[in-house]
Amino acid sequence: MRRVKLFSVDALPYRQPIPVYGYRFGSRKKTLAVMGAIRGDEVQQMYTAARLVRKFAELEKEGAFAPDCGVMVVPCAGQFSMNVSKRFWPLDNTDINRMFPGYGGGETTQRLAARLFEALEGYQWGVHLASFYLPGDFVPHVRVIDTGYQPNEEGLDFGLPYLVIRKPYPYDTTTLNYNWQVWETHTFSVYSRTTDFIDEDSAELAAESILCFLAKRGMLHSQVPEGVLRFLSEKGLLGSEVPKGSGTRIVKEEKLINIHNKKGGILIRYHHPADHVREGNLLAEIIDPYTTEIREKILAPKSGTIFFAHHAQLIAGHSIVFRLIV
Template sequence: MKKIEILTIESLNRSPLTIEGYLFEGSDPKAASVAIVGAMEGKTVLPLYSASKLVEFLRNEIGNKEKIRGNILIIPSINHYALNLGERFWPLDKTDLNMIFPGYGAGETTQRIAHKVFEALSGYDYGISLETRNDLSSCISYISLLQSGYEDIPSARKCGLRLIHHKEMKPTDTVSLQYNWQLWGTKALSIICPSDTKIETDGYKEIFESMVRFLYAIGSIEYKVMLGYDSNIVYNKGIEIVKTPKSGIFIPTKKTGASVAKEEMIGKIINALEGNVVHRIFAPCDGVITCVYNNGLILENALAFRILKNASA
Protein backbone atom coordinates (compact mmCIF):
# COMPACT_ATOMS: atom_id res chain seq x y z
CA MET A 1 0.00 0.00 0.00
CA LYS A 2 1.17 3.48 -0.83
CA LYS A 3 -0.13 6.60 0.83
CA ILE A 4 -0.31 9.36 -1.75
CA GLU A 5 -0.77 13.03 -1.15
CA ILE A 6 -3.43 14.47 -3.43
CA LEU A 7 -3.53 18.02 -2.19
CA THR A 8 -2.40 20.28 0.62
CA ILE A 9 -3.96 23.65 1.31
CA GLU A 10 -2.60 25.94 4.00
CA SER A 11 -4.86 27.76 6.44
CA LEU A 12 -4.38 30.97 8.36
CA ASN A 13 -5.23 29.41 11.71
CA ARG A 14 -5.83 25.70 11.21
CA SER A 15 -3.49 22.86 10.37
CA PRO A 16 -3.00 22.45 6.64
CA LEU A 17 -5.67 20.39 4.93
CA THR A 18 -3.94 17.38 3.41
CA ILE A 19 -6.06 15.02 1.38
CA GLU A 20 -4.54 11.58 1.11
CA GLY A 21 -5.32 8.49 -0.87
CA TYR A 22 -4.44 4.89 -0.10
CA LEU A 23 -3.28 3.16 -3.23
CA PHE A 24 -3.20 -0.64 -3.32
CA GLU A 25 -1.33 -1.62 -6.43
CA GLY A 26 -2.67 -4.74 -8.09
CA SER A 27 -0.63 -7.71 -9.24
CA ASP A 28 -2.33 -7.91 -12.63
CA PRO A 29 -2.13 -4.81 -14.84
CA LYS A 30 -5.09 -6.09 -16.85
CA ALA A 31 -7.37 -6.44 -13.84
CA ALA A 32 -10.08 -3.85 -13.25
CA SER A 33 -9.08 -0.77 -11.29
CA VAL A 34 -11.35 0.99 -8.79
CA ALA A 35 -11.33 4.30 -6.94
CA ILE A 36 -13.48 4.87 -3.87
CA VAL A 37 -14.30 8.19 -2.20
CA GLY A 38 -15.51 8.34 1.40
CA ALA A 39 -16.59 11.53 3.16
CA MET A 40 -17.11 14.57 0.98
CA GLU A 41 -19.36 16.20 3.54
CA GLY A 42 -18.71 16.79 7.21
CA LYS A 43 -21.64 14.83 8.54
CA THR A 44 -21.00 11.73 6.48
CA VAL A 45 -19.57 9.63 9.27
CA LEU A 46 -20.69 6.27 7.90
CA PRO A 47 -19.04 6.84 4.51
CA LEU A 48 -15.87 7.82 6.35
CA TYR A 49 -15.99 4.76 8.58
CA SER A 50 -16.81 2.37 5.75
CA ALA A 51 -13.97 3.69 3.59
CA SER A 52 -11.47 3.54 6.41
CA LYS A 53 -12.52 -0.03 7.28
CA LEU A 54 -11.92 -0.94 3.65
CA VAL A 55 -8.41 0.49 3.91
CA GLU A 56 -7.81 -1.64 6.98
CA PHE A 57 -9.29 -4.70 5.31
CA LEU A 58 -7.15 -4.44 2.20
CA ARG A 59 -4.03 -3.74 4.23
CA ASN A 60 -4.43 -6.26 7.04
CA GLU A 61 -7.14 -8.75 6.19
CA ILE A 62 -6.18 -9.54 2.63
CA GLY A 63 -2.54 -8.82 3.28
CA ASN A 64 -1.29 -11.06 0.50
CA LYS A 65 -0.52 -8.73 -2.37
CA GLU A 66 -1.31 -11.42 -4.95
CA LYS A 67 -4.93 -11.33 -3.88
CA ILE A 68 -5.18 -7.68 -4.86
CA ARG A 69 -5.28 -7.95 -8.62
CA GLY A 70 -6.34 -4.51 -9.82
CA ASN A 71 -5.29 -1.08 -8.61
CA ILE A 72 -7.53 0.21 -5.82
CA LEU A 73 -7.42 3.82 -4.64
CA ILE A 74 -9.34 4.81 -1.52
CA ILE A 75 -9.74 8.43 -0.40
CA PRO A 76 -11.52 8.12 2.95
CA SER A 77 -12.04 11.86 3.43
CA ILE A 78 -11.85 14.95 1.29
CA ASN A 79 -13.41 17.38 3.70
CA HIS A 80 -11.51 17.00 7.00
CA TYR A 81 -12.15 20.62 7.85
CA ALA A 82 -15.91 20.07 7.88
CA LEU A 83 -15.71 16.69 9.62
CA ASN A 84 -13.66 18.15 12.45
CA LEU A 85 -16.22 20.89 13.08
CA GLY A 86 -19.37 18.83 12.60
CA GLU A 87 -20.22 21.11 9.67
CA ARG A 88 -21.85 19.67 6.62
CA PHE A 89 -20.11 21.68 3.90
CA TRP A 90 -16.81 23.48 3.36
CA PRO A 91 -16.73 25.49 6.58
CA LEU A 92 -15.73 28.91 5.24
CA ASP A 93 -18.29 29.44 2.49
CA LYS A 94 -20.55 26.37 2.90
CA THR A 95 -19.83 25.04 -0.57
CA ASP A 96 -21.01 21.49 -1.19
CA LEU A 97 -17.95 19.76 -2.65
CA ASN A 98 -20.19 17.30 -4.47
CA MET A 99 -21.63 20.22 -6.42
CA ILE A 100 -18.40 21.50 -7.86
CA PHE A 101 -16.91 18.73 -10.01
CA PRO A 102 -14.87 18.46 -12.16
CA GLY A 103 -13.41 21.52 -10.46
CA TYR A 104 -11.08 24.13 -11.85
CA GLY A 105 -7.38 24.34 -11.05
CA ALA A 106 -7.21 28.13 -11.22
CA GLY A 107 -10.57 28.79 -9.56
CA GLU A 108 -11.93 29.14 -6.04
CA THR A 109 -10.55 27.04 -3.18
CA THR A 110 -13.21 24.36 -3.40
CA GLN A 111 -12.92 24.26 -7.20
CA ARG A 112 -9.19 23.63 -6.77
CA ILE A 113 -9.87 20.86 -4.25
CA ALA A 114 -12.36 19.20 -6.60
CA HIS A 115 -9.94 19.58 -9.52
CA LYS A 116 -7.04 17.89 -7.71
CA VAL A 117 -9.26 15.12 -6.37
CA PHE A 118 -10.78 14.57 -9.78
CA GLU A 119 -7.32 14.34 -11.35
CA ALA A 120 -6.41 11.63 -8.85
CA LEU A 121 -9.65 9.75 -9.50
CA SER A 122 -9.50 9.88 -13.28
CA GLY A 123 -8.65 6.87 -15.40
CA TYR A 124 -10.03 4.17 -13.10
CA ASP A 125 -12.34 1.59 -14.64
CA TYR A 126 -14.84 1.81 -11.79
CA GLY A 127 -15.67 4.46 -9.23
CA ILE A 128 -17.66 4.42 -6.00
CA SER A 129 -18.71 7.56 -4.17
CA LEU A 130 -20.04 7.04 -0.64
CA GLU A 131 -22.69 9.62 0.18
CA THR A 132 -25.70 10.35 2.36
CA ARG A 133 -29.03 11.88 1.43
CA ASN A 134 -29.27 15.66 1.37
CA ASP A 135 -32.90 15.99 2.41
CA LEU A 136 -32.71 15.51 6.18
CA SER A 137 -33.68 11.87 5.97
CA SER A 138 -31.94 8.61 6.63
CA CYS A 139 -32.34 5.61 4.39
CA ILE A 140 -31.51 2.00 3.80
CA SER A 141 -28.20 1.60 2.01
CA TYR A 142 -28.80 1.74 -1.73
CA ILE A 143 -27.17 2.57 -5.03
CA SER A 144 -27.96 5.87 -6.69
CA LEU A 145 -27.29 5.76 -10.40
CA LEU A 146 -27.96 8.84 -12.49
CA GLN A 147 -29.80 8.53 -15.79
CA SER A 148 -26.90 10.25 -17.46
CA GLY A 149 -26.65 8.19 -20.59
CA TYR A 150 -23.26 6.95 -19.39
CA GLU A 151 -24.42 4.84 -16.44
CA ASP A 152 -23.74 1.13 -16.16
CA ILE A 153 -26.49 -0.83 -14.43
CA PRO A 154 -24.77 -4.26 -14.66
CA SER A 155 -21.80 -3.04 -12.63
CA ALA A 156 -24.11 -1.38 -10.08
CA ARG A 157 -25.79 -4.74 -9.56
CA LYS A 158 -22.46 -6.22 -8.49
CA CYS A 159 -22.67 -4.45 -5.12
CA GLY A 160 -25.60 -6.71 -4.27
CA LEU A 161 -27.53 -4.01 -2.43
CA ARG A 162 -31.27 -4.25 -2.21
CA LEU A 163 -32.08 -1.23 -4.39
CA ILE A 164 -30.65 0.66 -7.29
CA HIS A 165 -32.35 4.03 -7.65
CA HIS A 166 -32.08 4.85 -11.34
CA LYS A 167 -32.37 8.55 -10.73
CA GLU A 168 -33.60 11.23 -13.10
CA MET A 169 -30.96 13.90 -13.61
CA LYS A 170 -31.41 17.31 -12.02
CA PRO A 171 -29.37 20.33 -13.12
CA THR A 172 -27.31 20.14 -9.95
CA ASP A 173 -26.34 16.54 -10.73
CA THR A 174 -24.23 17.80 -13.63
CA VAL A 175 -21.64 19.04 -11.14
CA SER A 176 -21.61 15.87 -9.04
CA LEU A 177 -18.65 13.54 -8.83
CA GLN A 178 -20.63 10.60 -10.17
CA TYR A 179 -21.77 12.36 -13.32
CA ASN A 180 -18.38 13.83 -14.17
CA TRP A 181 -16.65 10.57 -13.44
CA GLN A 182 -19.02 8.83 -15.86
CA LEU A 183 -18.50 11.54 -18.43
CA TRP A 184 -14.78 10.83 -18.37
CA GLY A 185 -15.18 7.09 -18.87
CA THR A 186 -15.33 5.62 -15.36
CA LYS A 187 -18.23 3.33 -14.52
CA ALA A 188 -19.23 5.33 -11.48
CA LEU A 189 -21.99 4.86 -8.93
CA SER A 190 -22.92 6.28 -5.56
CA ILE A 191 -23.70 4.22 -2.51
CA ILE A 192 -26.14 6.22 -0.42
CA CYS A 193 -25.50 5.40 3.23
CA PRO A 194 -27.73 5.91 6.26
CA SER A 195 -27.22 9.37 7.76
CA ASP A 196 -26.16 8.08 11.16
CA THR A 197 -23.59 10.23 12.90
CA LYS A 198 -23.18 7.74 15.73
CA ILE A 199 -21.77 4.43 14.65
CA GLU A 200 -22.74 1.11 16.10
CA THR A 201 -20.06 -1.57 15.95
CA ASP A 202 -21.44 -3.30 12.88
CA GLY A 203 -23.15 -0.27 11.41
CA TYR A 204 -20.85 -0.13 8.46
CA LYS A 205 -21.00 -3.78 7.47
CA GLU A 206 -23.67 -3.72 4.79
CA ILE A 207 -21.85 -0.94 2.95
CA PHE A 208 -18.45 -2.46 3.53
CA GLU A 209 -19.54 -5.90 2.33
CA SER A 210 -21.17 -4.43 -0.75
CA MET A 211 -17.85 -2.86 -1.70
CA VAL A 212 -15.89 -6.07 -1.07
CA ARG A 213 -18.48 -7.98 -3.09
CA PHE A 214 -18.11 -5.44 -5.88
CA LEU A 215 -14.31 -5.63 -5.85
CA TYR A 216 -14.48 -9.42 -6.09
CA ALA A 217 -17.14 -9.38 -8.83
CA ILE A 218 -15.13 -7.11 -11.10
CA GLY A 219 -11.95 -9.10 -10.47
CA SER A 220 -10.02 -6.55 -8.45
CA ILE A 221 -9.55 -8.80 -5.45
CA GLU A 222 -9.65 -12.50 -4.71
CA TYR A 223 -11.80 -12.62 -1.63
CA LYS A 224 -15.24 -14.00 -1.82
CA VAL A 225 -18.05 -12.81 0.40
CA MET A 226 -21.63 -14.04 0.55
CA LEU A 227 -23.87 -13.22 -2.37
CA GLY A 228 -25.94 -10.10 -2.03
CA TYR A 229 -29.36 -9.19 -3.32
CA ASP A 230 -30.48 -9.38 -6.90
CA SER A 231 -30.94 -5.61 -6.85
CA ASN A 232 -34.31 -4.05 -7.61
CA ILE A 233 -34.16 -1.17 -10.06
CA VAL A 234 -36.31 1.62 -8.73
CA TYR A 235 -37.66 4.76 -10.38
CA ASN A 236 -39.30 7.80 -8.80
CA LYS A 237 -42.77 6.66 -9.81
CA GLY A 238 -42.34 3.56 -7.67
CA ILE A 239 -41.76 5.59 -4.51
CA GLU A 240 -44.72 6.77 -2.45
CA ILE A 241 -44.16 10.07 -0.68
CA VAL A 242 -45.66 10.48 2.80
CA LYS A 243 -45.95 14.03 4.07
CA THR A 244 -47.10 15.06 7.51
CA PRO A 245 -49.99 17.54 7.67
CA LYS A 246 -49.01 18.46 11.22
CA SER A 247 -45.80 19.73 12.78
CA GLY A 248 -44.41 18.75 16.16
CA ILE A 249 -42.31 15.99 17.64
CA PHE A 250 -41.85 13.21 15.13
CA ILE A 251 -41.83 9.64 16.35
CA PRO A 252 -41.43 7.07 13.61
CA THR A 253 -42.78 3.74 14.75
CA LYS A 254 -41.24 1.88 11.81
CA LYS A 255 -37.62 1.99 10.77
CA THR A 256 -35.98 2.09 7.38
CA GLY A 257 -36.06 -1.31 5.73
CA ALA A 258 -39.30 -2.34 7.42
CA SER A 259 -42.00 -3.97 5.31
CA VAL A 260 -45.32 -2.29 5.91
CA ALA A 261 -48.90 -2.99 4.95
CA LYS A 262 -51.33 -0.39 3.65
CA GLU A 263 -52.98 1.54 6.51
CA GLU A 264 -50.49 0.27 9.05
CA MET A 265 -49.37 2.99 11.46
CA ILE A 266 -45.78 4.00 10.77
CA GLY A 267 -45.35 7.13 12.85
CA LYS A 268 -46.98 9.81 14.93
CA ILE A 269 -46.69 13.51 15.58
CA ILE A 270 -46.84 14.85 19.11
CA ASN A 271 -47.82 18.37 20.13
CA ALA A 272 -44.46 19.76 21.20
CA LEU A 273 -45.87 21.72 24.16
CA GLU A 274 -48.78 19.62 25.35
CA GLY A 275 -47.64 16.09 24.64
CA ASN A 276 -50.79 14.81 22.96
CA VAL A 277 -50.78 12.95 19.67
CA VAL A 278 -51.93 15.36 16.97
CA HIS A 279 -51.51 13.08 14.00
CA ARG A 280 -50.91 9.44 13.23
CA ILE A 281 -49.16 8.52 10.01
CA PHE A 282 -50.39 5.45 8.16
CA ALA A 283 -48.74 3.69 5.24
CA PRO A 284 -50.57 4.61 2.04
CA CYS A 285 -49.53 1.36 0.36
CA ASP A 286 -47.89 -2.01 0.89
CA GLY A 287 -44.14 -1.72 0.57
CA VAL A 288 -40.79 -1.15 2.19
CA ILE A 289 -39.78 2.02 4.00
CA THR A 290 -36.71 3.33 2.23
CA CYS A 291 -36.30 6.72 3.94
CA VAL A 292 -37.38 8.25 7.22
CA TYR A 293 -37.15 11.92 8.22
CA ASN A 294 -34.10 12.13 10.41
CA ASN A 295 -34.94 14.76 13.01
CA GLY A 296 -36.98 14.70 16.19
CA LEU A 297 -38.82 17.90 15.27
CA ILE A 298 -40.76 18.05 12.04
CA LEU A 299 -42.33 20.89 10.05
CA GLU A 300 -45.82 20.82 8.57
CA ASN A 301 -45.81 19.22 5.11
CA ALA A 302 -42.30 17.87 5.51
CA LEU A 303 -41.61 14.51 3.94
CA ALA A 304 -41.78 11.99 6.77
CA PHE A 305 -41.37 8.72 4.86
CA ARG A 306 -40.59 7.33 1.45
CA ILE A 307 -42.06 3.93 0.76
CA LEU A 308 -41.09 1.69 -2.11
CA LYS A 309 -44.38 0.30 -3.36
CA ASN A 310 -44.42 -3.47 -3.52
CA ALA A 311 -45.60 -3.60 -7.10
CA SER A 312 -42.65 -1.47 -8.13
CA ALA A 313 -39.91 -3.58 -6.61
Protein backbone atom coordinates in the same frame (compact mmCIF):
# COMPACT_ATOMS: atom_id res chain seq x y z
CA MET B 1 -0.54 -0.57 1.03
CA ARG B 2 0.90 2.80 0.09
CA ARG B 3 -0.33 6.04 1.63
CA VAL B 4 0.06 8.97 -0.75
CA LYS B 5 -0.57 12.65 -0.21
CA LEU B 6 -2.98 13.75 -2.92
CA PHE B 7 -3.04 17.47 -2.10
CA SER B 8 -3.30 19.89 0.82
CA VAL B 9 -6.23 22.07 1.85
CA ASP B 10 -4.56 25.41 2.44
CA ALA B 11 -5.53 29.07 2.89
CA LEU B 12 -7.45 28.16 6.06
CA PRO B 13 -7.95 30.78 8.78
CA TYR B 14 -5.82 30.09 11.88
CA ARG B 15 -4.98 26.59 10.62
CA GLN B 16 -2.03 24.85 9.09
CA PRO B 17 -2.67 23.17 5.70
CA ILE B 18 -4.62 19.89 6.01
CA PRO B 19 -3.31 17.00 3.89
CA VAL B 20 -5.71 14.74 2.01
CA TYR B 21 -4.44 11.17 1.73
CA GLY B 22 -5.27 8.27 -0.53
CA TYR B 23 -4.41 4.62 0.12
CA ARG B 24 -3.28 2.57 -2.87
CA PHE B 25 -3.40 -1.21 -3.21
CA GLY B 26 -2.40 -3.68 -5.88
CA SER B 27 -0.85 -2.49 -9.13
CA ARG B 28 -0.44 1.07 -10.38
CA LYS B 29 -3.25 0.61 -12.89
CA LYS B 30 -6.30 2.80 -12.26
CA THR B 31 -8.99 0.16 -11.81
CA LEU B 32 -11.21 1.22 -8.89
CA ALA B 33 -11.36 4.36 -6.74
CA VAL B 34 -13.47 4.67 -3.59
CA MET B 35 -14.32 8.14 -2.24
CA GLY B 36 -15.39 8.41 1.39
CA ALA B 37 -16.43 11.62 3.18
CA ILE B 38 -16.59 14.90 1.25
CA ARG B 39 -19.02 16.71 3.57
CA GLY B 40 -18.34 17.49 7.19
CA ASP B 41 -21.06 15.31 8.73
CA GLU B 42 -20.25 12.14 6.77
CA VAL B 43 -18.80 10.22 9.72
CA GLN B 44 -20.32 6.93 8.56
CA GLN B 45 -18.86 7.34 5.09
CA MET B 46 -15.37 8.05 6.45
CA TYR B 47 -15.63 5.06 8.80
CA THR B 48 -16.76 2.75 5.99
CA ALA B 49 -13.82 3.84 3.83
CA ALA B 50 -11.47 3.26 6.78
CA ARG B 51 -12.80 -0.29 7.15
CA LEU B 52 -12.11 -0.81 3.45
CA VAL B 53 -8.52 0.36 3.91
CA ARG B 54 -8.01 -2.33 6.56
CA LYS B 55 -9.73 -5.03 4.47
CA PHE B 56 -7.74 -4.16 1.33
CA ALA B 57 -4.47 -4.19 3.31
CA GLU B 58 -5.24 -7.72 4.50
CA LEU B 59 -6.20 -8.87 1.00
CA GLU B 60 -3.02 -7.39 -0.44
CA LYS B 61 -0.90 -9.30 2.08
CA GLU B 62 -2.67 -12.48 1.00
CA GLY B 63 -1.95 -11.75 -2.67
CA ALA B 64 -5.69 -11.66 -3.44
CA PHE B 65 -5.62 -8.81 -5.98
CA ALA B 66 -5.44 -9.63 -9.67
CA PRO B 67 -2.07 -8.59 -11.20
CA ASP B 68 -3.64 -5.81 -13.29
CA CYS B 69 -5.89 -4.42 -10.52
CA GLY B 70 -5.09 -1.13 -8.84
CA VAL B 71 -7.36 0.30 -6.12
CA MET B 72 -7.34 3.62 -4.29
CA VAL B 73 -9.39 4.63 -1.24
CA VAL B 74 -9.74 8.25 -0.08
CA PRO B 75 -11.33 8.10 3.39
CA CYS B 76 -11.94 11.85 3.79
CA ALA B 77 -11.56 15.09 1.86
CA GLY B 78 -13.68 17.25 4.18
CA GLN B 79 -11.52 17.35 7.31
CA PHE B 80 -11.88 21.07 7.88
CA SER B 81 -15.68 20.94 7.79
CA MET B 82 -15.65 17.81 9.97
CA ASN B 83 -13.36 19.40 12.55
CA VAL B 84 -15.80 22.26 13.12
CA SER B 85 -18.95 20.09 12.80
CA LYS B 86 -20.32 21.72 9.65
CA ARG B 87 -21.85 19.71 6.80
CA PHE B 88 -20.80 22.25 4.17
CA TRP B 89 -17.67 24.38 3.78
CA PRO B 90 -17.63 26.51 6.95
CA LEU B 91 -16.47 29.79 5.43
CA ASP B 92 -19.24 30.22 2.86
CA ASN B 93 -21.60 27.24 3.45
CA THR B 94 -21.06 25.84 -0.05
CA ASP B 95 -21.19 22.14 -0.90
CA ILE B 96 -18.03 20.62 -2.45
CA ASN B 97 -20.20 17.88 -4.01
CA ARG B 98 -21.98 20.55 -6.03
CA MET B 99 -18.72 21.94 -7.49
CA PHE B 100 -17.39 19.14 -9.72
CA PRO B 101 -15.42 18.92 -11.94
CA GLY B 102 -14.10 22.01 -10.20
CA TYR B 103 -12.22 25.08 -11.35
CA GLY B 104 -8.62 25.67 -10.35
CA GLY B 105 -8.97 29.47 -10.53
CA GLY B 106 -12.32 29.69 -8.72
CA GLU B 107 -13.59 29.91 -5.16
CA THR B 108 -12.18 27.66 -2.44
CA THR B 109 -14.66 24.79 -2.86
CA GLN B 110 -14.27 24.92 -6.66
CA ARG B 111 -10.49 24.60 -6.25
CA LEU B 112 -10.90 21.73 -3.77
CA ALA B 113 -13.25 19.91 -6.13
CA ALA B 114 -10.75 20.39 -8.98
CA ARG B 115 -7.87 18.93 -6.93
CA LEU B 116 -9.97 16.00 -5.75
CA PHE B 117 -11.30 15.27 -9.23
CA GLU B 118 -7.78 15.35 -10.65
CA ALA B 119 -6.79 12.66 -8.12
CA LEU B 120 -9.85 10.51 -8.91
CA GLU B 121 -9.96 10.90 -12.69
CA GLY B 122 -9.07 8.06 -15.05
CA TYR B 123 -10.27 5.05 -13.04
CA GLN B 124 -12.30 2.38 -14.77
CA TRP B 125 -14.78 2.19 -11.89
CA GLY B 126 -15.59 4.62 -9.10
CA VAL B 127 -17.59 4.23 -5.90
CA HIS B 128 -18.78 7.22 -3.87
CA LEU B 129 -19.85 6.48 -0.29
CA ALA B 130 -22.55 9.10 -0.44
CA SER B 131 -25.04 10.77 1.89
CA PHE B 132 -28.52 12.12 1.22
CA TYR B 133 -29.57 15.76 1.39
CA LEU B 134 -32.22 14.94 4.01
CA PRO B 135 -31.31 13.77 7.54
CA GLY B 136 -32.51 10.21 7.81
CA ASP B 137 -31.92 6.48 7.61
CA PHE B 138 -31.88 4.31 4.47
CA VAL B 139 -32.16 0.73 3.46
CA PRO B 140 -28.59 0.03 2.27
CA HIS B 141 -28.51 0.35 -1.51
CA VAL B 142 -26.45 1.25 -4.55
CA ARG B 143 -27.52 4.16 -6.73
CA VAL B 144 -26.61 5.15 -10.27
CA ILE B 145 -27.41 8.31 -12.21
CA ASP B 146 -28.83 7.25 -15.57
CA THR B 147 -26.65 9.35 -17.86
CA GLY B 148 -26.40 6.81 -20.66
CA TYR B 149 -22.61 6.62 -20.24
CA GLN B 150 -22.56 3.22 -18.53
CA PRO B 151 -24.56 -0.03 -18.16
CA ASN B 152 -26.60 0.51 -15.00
CA GLU B 153 -26.92 -3.25 -14.44
CA GLU B 154 -23.30 -3.37 -13.25
CA GLY B 155 -24.70 -2.15 -9.93
CA LEU B 156 -26.24 -5.59 -9.38
CA ASP B 157 -22.74 -6.92 -8.67
CA PHE B 158 -22.69 -5.18 -5.27
CA GLY B 159 -25.32 -7.61 -4.00
CA LEU B 160 -27.17 -4.96 -1.97
CA PRO B 161 -30.96 -5.13 -1.47
CA TYR B 162 -31.75 -2.39 -3.98
CA LEU B 163 -30.29 -0.82 -7.10
CA VAL B 164 -31.85 2.64 -7.46
CA ILE B 165 -31.71 4.25 -10.90
CA ARG B 166 -32.08 8.02 -10.89
CA LYS B 167 -32.75 10.28 -13.83
CA PRO B 168 -30.37 13.26 -13.59
CA TYR B 169 -31.68 16.71 -12.72
CA PRO B 170 -29.76 19.90 -13.62
CA TYR B 171 -28.23 20.11 -10.13
CA ASP B 172 -26.85 16.57 -10.51
CA THR B 173 -24.48 17.73 -13.25
CA THR B 174 -22.09 19.21 -10.67
CA THR B 175 -21.82 16.09 -8.48
CA LEU B 176 -18.88 13.70 -8.33
CA ASN B 177 -21.02 10.79 -9.59
CA TYR B 178 -22.17 12.59 -12.74
CA ASN B 179 -18.77 14.02 -13.67
CA TRP B 180 -16.97 10.77 -13.05
CA GLN B 181 -19.31 9.24 -15.65
CA VAL B 182 -18.74 12.08 -18.13
CA TRP B 183 -14.99 11.42 -17.83
CA GLU B 184 -15.59 7.72 -18.66
CA THR B 185 -15.51 6.19 -15.17
CA HIS B 186 -18.35 3.76 -14.43
CA THR B 187 -19.68 5.20 -11.20
CA PHE B 188 -21.88 4.06 -8.32
CA SER B 189 -23.02 5.70 -5.10
CA VAL B 190 -23.29 3.33 -2.14
CA TYR B 191 -25.61 4.38 0.68
CA SER B 192 -25.50 2.80 4.12
CA ARG B 193 -28.02 3.43 6.86
CA THR B 194 -26.66 6.59 8.48
CA THR B 195 -24.57 9.70 7.92
CA ASP B 196 -23.60 11.66 11.04
CA PHE B 197 -23.06 8.71 13.38
CA ILE B 198 -21.55 5.26 12.97
CA ASP B 199 -23.73 2.23 12.32
CA GLU B 200 -21.24 -0.64 12.35
CA ASP B 201 -23.57 -3.20 10.77
CA SER B 202 -24.38 -1.16 7.68
CA ALA B 203 -20.77 0.10 7.41
CA GLU B 204 -19.60 -3.52 7.32
CA LEU B 205 -22.28 -4.34 4.76
CA ALA B 206 -21.23 -1.43 2.50
CA ALA B 207 -17.58 -2.51 2.70
CA GLU B 208 -18.47 -6.14 1.97
CA SER B 209 -20.60 -5.08 -1.00
CA ILE B 210 -17.58 -3.35 -2.58
CA LEU B 211 -15.50 -6.51 -2.06
CA CYS B 212 -18.35 -8.42 -3.71
CA PHE B 213 -18.20 -6.07 -6.71
CA LEU B 214 -14.42 -6.51 -6.98
CA ALA B 215 -14.70 -10.30 -6.88
CA LYS B 216 -17.48 -10.47 -9.47
CA ARG B 217 -15.50 -8.17 -11.77
CA GLY B 218 -12.44 -10.40 -11.55
CA MET B 219 -10.33 -7.98 -9.53
CA LEU B 220 -9.91 -10.37 -6.60
CA HIS B 221 -8.62 -13.92 -6.77
CA SER B 222 -10.64 -14.81 -3.67
CA GLN B 223 -14.20 -16.04 -3.88
CA VAL B 224 -17.14 -13.66 -3.82
CA PRO B 225 -17.55 -12.74 -0.12
CA GLU B 226 -20.06 -15.14 1.32
CA GLY B 227 -22.84 -14.20 3.61
CA VAL B 228 -23.90 -10.80 2.22
CA LEU B 229 -27.52 -11.91 2.00
CA ARG B 230 -27.24 -13.77 5.29
CA PHE B 231 -25.79 -10.64 6.88
CA LEU B 232 -28.69 -8.58 5.51
CA SER B 233 -31.24 -11.01 6.85
CA GLU B 234 -29.68 -11.37 10.30
CA LYS B 235 -29.38 -7.62 10.80
CA GLY B 236 -32.87 -6.83 9.55
CA LEU B 237 -31.54 -4.89 6.57
CA LEU B 238 -33.22 -7.04 3.91
CA GLY B 239 -36.71 -5.86 2.95
CA SER B 240 -39.35 -8.55 2.66
CA GLU B 241 -39.96 -7.46 -0.95
CA VAL B 242 -36.48 -8.69 -1.96
CA PRO B 243 -36.29 -12.44 -2.72
CA LYS B 244 -33.45 -13.88 -0.66
CA GLY B 245 -32.08 -15.80 -3.61
CA SER B 246 -31.91 -12.91 -6.07
CA GLY B 247 -30.11 -10.35 -3.93
CA THR B 248 -31.08 -7.08 -5.61
CA ARG B 249 -34.27 -5.41 -6.75
CA ILE B 250 -34.05 -2.62 -9.34
CA VAL B 251 -36.05 0.48 -8.39
CA LYS B 252 -36.52 3.65 -10.42
CA GLU B 253 -36.34 6.62 -8.09
CA GLU B 254 -39.30 8.39 -9.66
CA LYS B 255 -41.45 5.42 -8.58
CA LEU B 256 -40.72 5.96 -4.88
CA ILE B 257 -43.63 7.47 -2.95
CA ASN B 258 -42.77 10.45 -0.75
CA ILE B 259 -44.81 10.68 2.45
CA HIS B 260 -45.03 14.22 3.86
CA ASN B 261 -46.23 15.62 7.15
CA LYS B 262 -48.50 18.65 7.33
CA LYS B 263 -47.68 19.82 10.86
CA GLY B 264 -44.35 20.61 12.46
CA GLY B 265 -43.33 19.36 15.90
CA ILE B 266 -41.66 16.34 17.50
CA LEU B 267 -41.48 13.25 15.27
CA ILE B 268 -42.24 9.89 16.90
CA ARG B 269 -41.45 7.07 14.46
CA TYR B 270 -43.06 3.64 14.70
CA HIS B 271 -41.46 2.10 11.61
CA HIS B 272 -37.94 1.98 10.23
CA PRO B 273 -36.18 1.34 6.89
CA ALA B 274 -36.73 -2.20 5.53
CA ASP B 275 -40.05 -2.53 7.41
CA HIS B 276 -42.88 -3.81 5.23
CA VAL B 277 -46.08 -1.87 5.94
CA ARG B 278 -49.65 -2.20 4.78
CA GLU B 279 -51.94 0.56 3.58
CA GLY B 280 -53.33 2.44 6.56
CA ASN B 281 -50.62 1.37 9.03
CA LEU B 282 -49.57 4.07 11.52
CA LEU B 283 -46.04 5.08 10.53
CA ALA B 284 -45.41 8.03 12.83
CA GLU B 285 -46.98 10.78 14.90
CA ILE B 286 -46.21 14.48 15.15
CA ILE B 287 -46.69 15.74 18.69
CA ASP B 288 -46.88 19.25 20.07
CA PRO B 289 -43.48 20.16 21.60
CA TYR B 290 -45.17 22.13 24.41
CA THR B 291 -48.03 19.82 25.39
CA THR B 292 -47.16 16.40 23.79
CA GLU B 293 -50.66 16.35 22.29
CA ILE B 294 -50.84 14.52 18.97
CA ARG B 295 -50.95 17.06 16.17
CA GLU B 296 -50.90 14.59 13.27
CA LYS B 297 -50.91 10.87 12.54
CA ILE B 298 -48.98 9.76 9.47
CA LEU B 299 -50.44 6.68 7.78
CA ALA B 300 -49.11 4.51 4.97
CA PRO B 301 -50.86 5.54 1.73
CA LYS B 302 -50.10 2.14 0.13
CA SER B 303 -48.57 -1.18 1.04
CA GLY B 304 -44.81 -1.42 0.50
CA THR B 305 -41.34 -1.35 2.04
CA ILE B 306 -39.95 1.70 3.82
CA PHE B 307 -36.89 2.86 1.89
CA PHE B 308 -36.07 6.08 3.78
CA ALA B 309 -37.12 7.48 7.14
CA HIS B 310 -36.46 10.96 8.55
CA HIS B 311 -34.60 10.68 11.86
CA ALA B 312 -34.29 14.22 13.23
CA GLN B 313 -36.85 14.38 16.01
CA LEU B 314 -37.70 18.04 15.49
CA ILE B 315 -39.33 18.32 12.09
CA ALA B 316 -40.75 21.21 10.09
CA GLY B 317 -44.09 20.99 8.34
CA HIS B 318 -44.27 19.62 4.79
CA SER B 319 -41.05 17.60 5.07
CA ILE B 320 -40.38 14.18 3.57
CA VAL B 321 -40.88 11.84 6.52
CA PHE B 322 -40.74 8.52 4.64
CA ARG B 323 -40.05 7.22 1.16
CA LEU B 324 -41.87 4.05 0.23
CA ILE B 325 -41.18 1.32 -2.32
CA VAL B 326 -44.46 -0.13 -3.63
